[in-house]
Amino acid sequence: MTLRSAPVAATWFLKQFGSNTENESVIGDLFEQYQRGRGSIWYWRQVLAIVFMGLFREIQSDKRLFLGALIRTWCLWGGLQFASGVVLLAIYVLRHPEQIQFYVRVYGFPLLALHAGMRPSHPAEWNISLLSVSLNLLTLAVVGRVVAVSSGNHSKAVLLMFVTTFVAATAGSTATQIVQVIRNQPDALAFLLMDLVALPLAPALLFVGGMRGLSPASPHFKH
Amino acid sequence: MAAQPTLSNFELMVMLAIIRIGEGAYGVSISDEIEETTGGEVLLGSVYDAVNRLEEKGLIESSLGEATPERGGRAKRHFRTTSKGLRLVRDTQRSLVKLWKGLPQLKGGEA
Numbered sequence: 001m002t003l004r005s006a007p008v009a010a011t012w013f014l015k016q017f018g019s020n021t022e023n024e025s026v027i028g029d030l031f032e033q034y035q036r037g038r039g040s041i042w043y044w045r046q047v048l049a050i051v052f053m054g055l056f057r058e059i060q061s062d063k064r065l066f067l068g069a070l071i072r073t074w075c076l077w078g079g080l081q082f083a084s085g086v087v088l089l090a091i092y093v094l095r096h097p098e099q100i101q102f103y104v105r106v107y108g109f110p111l112l113a114l115h116a117g118m119r120p121s122h123p124a125e126w127n128i129s130l131l132s133v134s135l136n137l138l139t140l141a142v143v144g145r146v147v148a149v150s151s152g153n154h155s156k157a158v159l160l161m162f163v164t165t166f167v168a169a170t171a172g173s174t175a176t177q178i179v180q181v182i183r184n185q186p187d188a189l190a191f192l193l194m195d196l197v198a199l200p201l202a203p204a205l206l207f208v209g210g211m212r213g214l215s216p217a218s219p220h221f222k223h
Numbered sequence: 224m225a226a227q228p229t230l231s232n233f234e235l236m237v238m239l240a241i242i243r244i245g246e247g248a249y250g251v252s253i254s255d256e257i258e259e260t261t262g263g264e265v266l267l268g269s270v271y272d273a274v275n276r277l278e279e280k281g282l283i284e285s286s287l288g289e290a291t292p293e294r295g296g297r298a299k300r301h302f303r304t305t306s307k308g309l310r311l312v313r314d315t316q317r318s319l320v321k322l323w324k325g326l327p328q329l330k331g332g333e334a
Contacts, residue, residue: 003292003293003295006295024297024298025249025250025287025297025298025299025300026250026267026271026300027295027297028290028294028295028297028298028299029249029250029251029267029294029299030267031294031295031297032251032293032294033251033267035293045266046266046267046268049266049267049268049269050267050268050271051268052268053268053269053271053272054272057272
């Protein structure tokens, strides 16, 4: 009998974020059903349900702890974004001192400083845009790692919770950009493309940063 | 005296499925049994979530079986009810039957 290989990414996700003790039997159950002709979408749906039911259950066990961890993680991300935005704006101002008035008026200074480095429709700014994207990605990896090393036994759950809220926020931003594109706003298409790239890349980087920071002994959360 | 644990609707279904299957009840067979009986789709995640809660309450117990090739070399986790679990199902049945009796709205199979 030839066995179909189950979706690798889904199985990896379940192994990382499912319960330690039952992982093997759960994956076996899914694999068995997959061999019976179930599709990849079914497999992914089951994996996501298993992982998020486990996450929900763990959050329920100590809501205050998880709310605090989520707020701290968002603050960390915001702080790092702000710092990288200031660096980018400083670089930009050094290169184009004549445009500082425009950015202060349009974007505010320095809260939305990151926009200074993200006007891809202007060819002269592509290198700053690339630096901006790189800093964004680095920020995400750092956040993932900090969450992993600072959240103790709950590190995987906190990481997953942050990734979920981050993806929701990015999806919201993407929807806003789609509206801007429809309204023909300048640069909206470029920002939309960035959001579309960020949507799968951001969680991937958070996981990469997080996985590197987790100690092998960290217990997974139970569902 | 410790309070008797209670069963949610889905937990009761899982308990009944385990009793119906008997020896060798595991995630897939429990989910199949409930799907066949209720006609609705059952997420395996819901089954695992329920069996974990039931095991914590001491109403069922589990053991690992042998690894098989059709499962990618992974073992099944078998479930069986404990005597405490069986007693609770019986008590729940009695309570439900009592509640059921004498309800004119539920007679004749029409809502």
